[in-house]
Amino acid sequence: MKALKTFAFGLALGLGAAVARAETLDCGDDTLCKIEATKVLKVGTKDDYKPWSYRAADGSFAGMEVDLANALGQLLGAKVEIVKVNSANRFEFLAQGQIDIMIASATDTAERRQVVGFVHPNYYSSGYNILLPKKVKATKWDEMTGQTICAIQGAWYNKPAQEKFKLELLAFAGTAEVESALQQGRCIGVLSDDNLINVQLADPKWADYYMPLPTQDDAPWGIAVRKADLDKPWGVLVAGAIANWHRSGKLLELEKANGIAESAYLRKMHEALKDHLATQ
């Protein structure tokens, strides 16, 4: 009986420790004030979107979006705490306050703006396209009508691609599952992000594949904060940081460092915002 009591006590202690006591601060709803007081920046990032955000074998996060999170942490002098989110829970995590900011390859859409505050300018942009084996000769999207194409579950472009071009989509959990399905001949190509396809094509493994169709519906990605923060110091600071990254060319640099082919959007934004006095 005594052992049982000790066990129950230990359990209660463990539970208490797990329910970490949050700092009580006089910041009200000001997220920036909270980050500066605690010196901790909680960033929500996915871990299934190489090379934008993924895991290293030691459990640490890596990728272009993680580099952005670290740059933001450096700017604020805060420790960056990466919280893993997924497509299904990222907006809830932000709204509930589990994260202060979301950098999770989220496309900035009108629907999502009702839930979270997307900070502008946008930090990235991509459209969708199809990765096809070179033996499939196609030049127009209409030729894909009725074909079975592999896709990744939850991608925003699955629905428009299906509606516009009448594709038969076969959706899987991730890129590895899609690759396996493609090898088994369950689909003729892969519907995906055009930037992601470019990354894949740089790998000799995909030498027999190409991307012959024009990219569709180029849409910008947004870094998000809570809606209440959008026009408050926190949202404005993040907006300024993104604008500076465009201006200085940091985004182009990080894209290159992560092995992604230069995207037209980042080049265009850099040209628009660059210092007009800087000598070439």
Added chain:
Amino acid sequence: MSETSIFADVLRWLPFVLWGFGLNVLMSVLAIVLGTGAGVFLGLGQTSHIRLVGGVSRLATQLFRNAPWLVLLFYCIFLMPYSIVISGATYNVPSWLRATLGFSLPVAANFSEIVRGAIGSIPKGQWEAAEALGYSRSVTLFRIILPQCITRMLPPWMNLYALLITATPLASIVGVEEALARTQAAVQSEAQASFLIPMYATLLVMFFLYTYPISRISNALERRFRTV
């Protein structure tokens, strides 16, 4: 891609996934403790002669026993607040802990049925004999009936635990970083089809090595306590 390098890749990711498996074990242990505690009350409640207690216990048991675990999990994750204010202080409840509560609900309901079944399996004559000797109902229950029930409840309780641990990967769906979520992250990071099968096989072996001894012990106990 040669076989040795795939093996090396799996080995490289193993500690990462094992830490996640630690969370599965932690969630299952906490959930079985909480669930068993609540299940005892529900089970005894079901046998109560007080109509209100009996009715509420039966309703709760049937409700949580017949609901899909995943649905209960969703309820606990998305309806429970992330931070709770207790007497002025704010406490953050991490996802895995909310998921644990989600798992303990069906465990409690299932254990409630185990308790009710065990009490029902003791011959009715014992109740009558105790009454004839002047024992009250509660003394009969705690001094005569329940001690005999414990050995009968042990094997199904261990079975319930084995079911529980194999159900914990459901938590990955609601964003808890346990072994399955980490395996998926590893597979995405390696981004190669040949890595898929070995990685999931590793996860399978992990769960098997943990669960198999439990089911063996439970079988042995069942044989030992079998009443002829």
